[in-house]
Amino acid sequence: MRTLKLLIRNAFRHKLRTGLTILGITIAILAFGMLRTMVNAWYAGVEASSANRLVIRNSISLVFPLPLAYKDKIRQVSGVTLVSWGNWFGGVYIEEKNFFPNFAVDPRSFLALYPEYIIPDLQRASFLNDRKGAVAGRKVAEKFGWKVGDTVTLKGTIFPGNWEFTIRAIYRGKDRSVDETQFFFHWDYLNETIKKTAARRADQAGYYIIGIANPNLAGEVSTTIDAAFKNSLAETLTETEKAFQMSFVSMTEAILIAIQLVSIVIIVIIMAVVANTMAMTARERIGEYAVFKTLGFGGWFIAGLIFGESLVISLAGTAIGIGLTFPVAAAFADYLGTYFPIFFVERQTIFMDIAAGTLVGIVAALFPTWRAVRIRIADGLRRIG
Amino acid sequence: MSESTTTCDEHGPPPDLEAQPVIVEVRNVNKAYLRGSHIIPVLQDINFDIREGEFLALMGPSGSGKSTLLNLIAGIDKVDSGTIVIGGVDITALGETELAHWRATHVGFIFQFYNLIPVLTAYENVELPLQLTGLTRAERREHVEMALSVVNLAHRMDHYPSQLSGGEQQRVAIARAVVTDPTILVADEPTGDLDRASAKEIMSLMCRLSRESGKTIIMVTHDPKAAEAAQVIRHLDKGYLNHANS
Ligand SMILES: Nc1ncnc2c1ncn2[C@@H]1O[C@H](COP(=O)(O)OP(=O)(O)OP(=O)(O)O)[C@@H](O)[C@H]1O
Ligand SMILES: [Mg+2]
Numbered sequence: 001m002r003t004l005k006l007l008i009r010n011a012f013r014h015k016l017r018t019g020l021t022i023l024g025i026t027i028a029i030l031a032f033g034m035l036r037t038m039v040n041a042w043y044a045g046v047e048a049s050s051a052n053r054l055v056i057r058n059s060i061s062l063v064f065p066l067p068l069a070y071k072d073k074i075r076q077v078s079g080v081t082l083v084s085w086g087n088w089f090g091g092v093y094i095e096e097k098n099f100f101p102n103f104a105v106d107p108r109s110f111l112a113l114y115p116e117y118i119i120p121d122l123q124r125a126s127f128l129n130d131r132k133g134a135v136a137g138r139k140v141a142e143k144f145g146w147k148v149g150d151t152v153t154l155k156g157t158i159f160p161g162n163w164e165f166t167i168r169a170i171y172r173g174k175d176r177s178v179d180e181t182q183f184f185f186h187w188d189y190l191n192e193t194i195k196k197t198a199a200r201r202a203d204q205a206g207y208y209i210i211g212i213a214n215p216n217l218a219g220e221v222s223t224t225i226d227a228a229f230k231n232s233l234a235e236t237l238t239e240t241e242k243a244f245q246m247s248f249v250s251m252t253e254a255i256l257i258a259i260q261l262v263s264i265v266i267i268v269i270i271m272a273v274v275a276n277t278m279a280m281t282a283r284e285r286i287g288e289y290a291v292f293k294t295l296g297f298g299g300w301f302i303a304g305l306i307f308g309e310s311l312v313i314s315l316a317g318t319a320i321g322i323g324l325t326f327p328v329a330a331a332f333a334d335y336l337g338t339y340f341p342i343f344f345v346e347r348q349t350i351f352m353d354i355a356a357g358t359l360v361g362i363v364a365a366l367f368p369t370w371r372a373v374r375i376r377i378a379d380g381l382r383r384i385g
Numbered sequence: 386m387s388e389s390t391t392t393c394d395e396h397g398p399p400p401d402l403e404a405q406p407v408i409v410e411v412r413n414v415n416k417a418y419l420r421g422s423h424i425i426p427v428l429q430d431i432n433f434d435i436r437e438g439e440f441l442a443l444m445g446p447s448g449s450g451k452s453t454l455l456n457l458i459a460g461i462d463k464v465d466s467g468t469i470v471i472g473g474v475d476i477t478a479l480g481e482t483e484l485a486h487w488r489a490t491h492v493g494f495i496f497q498f499y500n501l502i503p504v505l506t507a508y509e510n511v512e513l514p515l516q517l518t519g520l521t522r523a524e525r526r527e528h529v530e531m532a533l534s535v536v537n538l539a540h541r542m543d544h545y546p547s548q549l550s551g552g553e554q555q556r557v558a559i560a561r562a563v564v565t566d567p568t569i570l571v572a573d574e575p576t577g578d579l580d581r582a583s584a585k586e587i588m589s590l591m592c593r594l595s596r597e598s599g600k601t602i603i604m605v606t607h608d609p610k611a612a613e614a615a616q617v618i619r620h621l622d623k624g625y626l627n628h629a630n631s
Binding site: 376 | 452453456459461462482485486488489490494496500502503504505509512513514516517
């Protein structure tokens with residue numbers, strides 16, 4: 001009790017020095033937390049993927065489609081429970097900066113495959129019944145003020161023309177990891193329109209998504225499917241949804257590793273800063289530590305004083321840093337929502353902040369403690385005056 | 386030893402030292418420091434006794450080894466050879482931890498620069514040595530208030546050292562030294578940093594501890610005025626002890 005009081009009073013003896021050190025830790029923890037949150041946001045698609053889903057695409061490239069006729073053959077592969085397909089539509093709402101992902105999907109199989117999109121039953125039915133109906137994510141609907149029943153026009157980029165949709169449903173995610181900025185509509189609407197305007201592009205799916213009964217058999221199912229279309233006009237590449245999402249992320253893997261390295265470097269730098277503060281502090285207090293020892297206090301007490309003070313400072317900075325991470329992350333999420341639809345501070349990031357702050361406090365106290373405990377009392381007392 | 390008068394006499398008669406038991410026995414003590422590759426002998430074959438209730442002043446030129454000798458007796462430095470027996474305990478044979486325990490119960494320290502902990506109040510500073518005893522909070526309070534009233538500072542107990550004058554800080558330090566009721570009190574130039582008036586006040590306090598409470602006091606001093614308070618004066622010169630009474 002008395003000792004705790006002593007630590008705290010000691011920590012704030014040099015208000016400016018301690019204040020600046022705490023400010024440094026605060027900024028470091030904030031930067032560390034934001035970088036981690038950014039990396040998490042980047043991997044959000046990978047994290048949200050389901051082990052029960054496989055993605056089938058053209059083995060040459062994602063930009064080449066697959067014939068719609070494949071769906072029956074795929075359905076026959078053992079272990080496949082559901083087959084769905086869709087196209088990246090790439091429509092623009094009013095102007096390009098209003099970006100959000102939009103897809104043409106086979107509605108019934110799509111909703112069955114994605115239980116994480118939660119839609120009220122009535123809306124679901126009316127979406128399924130309206131060929132020009134669309135379902136929009138909660139966030140994108142909020143952003144543009146769409147309500148169920150509103151008409152939304154997207155300008156086609158891959159498929160030219162102005163496309164009109166009626167919002168029939170608004171989905172929300174079952175948890176925070178679900179992207180609520182997407183927009184889905186009936187694949188038939190797309191296909192039938194193309195049939196009239198560009199017939200040779202009709203009946204082509206951009207990709208297939210299939211449900212499998214047993215995630216452990218993903219490899220087998222993939223091999224069987226790809227073998228079935230070997231030597232056909234459009235060979236397939238089947239992989240888990242996770243691997244598929246990963247293939248987007250891995251292009252920037254190097255950047256992500258760099259970001260993670262930077263976040264470690266930040267912690268190491270702040271460690272040096274706090275260690276310097278503690279070394280200065282302990283050097284000034286050598287005489288006081290000698291007095292404590294003279295009075296009969298042991299080395300453990302001295303170690304406790306230095307470690308305690310170091311931890312008071314580093315954890316104060318950590319606490320403020322964590323406190324600031326939330327509003328800053330919220331501001332980021334608002335600003336960068338189009339690039340990072342899933343942007344929130346994970347609990348694990350907070351744990352890592354605390355672990356980093358504690359580590360900084362401990363490491364910073366090691367050397368000063370070693371010196372203070374080792375110095376002979378008589379020598380310590382000579383430093384006074 | 387002659388029975389010369391001291392400035393402490395107004396606080397009571399001196400004890401008859403011949404009749405008192407020996408409380409500190411210093412035998413064949415040697416101490417040297419290493420400076421670079423040179424061995425500097427600081428204390429050479431020191432022998433003397435201190436009797437219970439004795440007020441001893443250690444004098445001598447700067448660098449003669451006074452502080453070193455005091456530190457050895459107080460158990461905060463180690464002899465190279467020889468023994469120091471205090472109250473029947475050979476402190477030169479104690480390990481680090483045992484010695485720390487021994488100091489906590491048997492020695493009261495008064496330093497030239499007071500050495501109070503700046504972030505603790507007068508009360509908390511005096512309470513510090515009691516933290517190492519098994520006393521309850523209430524018992525500690527009783528002892529602290531008692532010690533502070535002895536040095537006449539009970540009304541300043543919530544003040545921090547920086548809010549006290551040098552003389553007042555030294556009085557708090559004295560309260561801290563006596564609060565555990567130690568076997569010996571050691572003081573290294575307790576008036577060295579004080580003006581005349583404060584120094585006189587401190588010395589009269591030392592006299593009261595000696596004459597009224599019967600404390601055994603070992604005091605290093607440069608100040609002949611301060612040394613006048615002591616019953617026995619010993620001179621150190623170049624590491625040798627010259628026995629002399631004032
Ligand atoms: N830790 C140490 N390392 C090296 N030399 C030391 C050490 N401590 C003391 N000395 C030397 O031992 C000698 C005696 O020192 P000490 O402090 O005991 O003298 P003193 O009589 O108290 O002097 P003063 O009156 O100046 O306080 C001095 O020459 C001093 O430089
Ligand atoms: Mg000295």
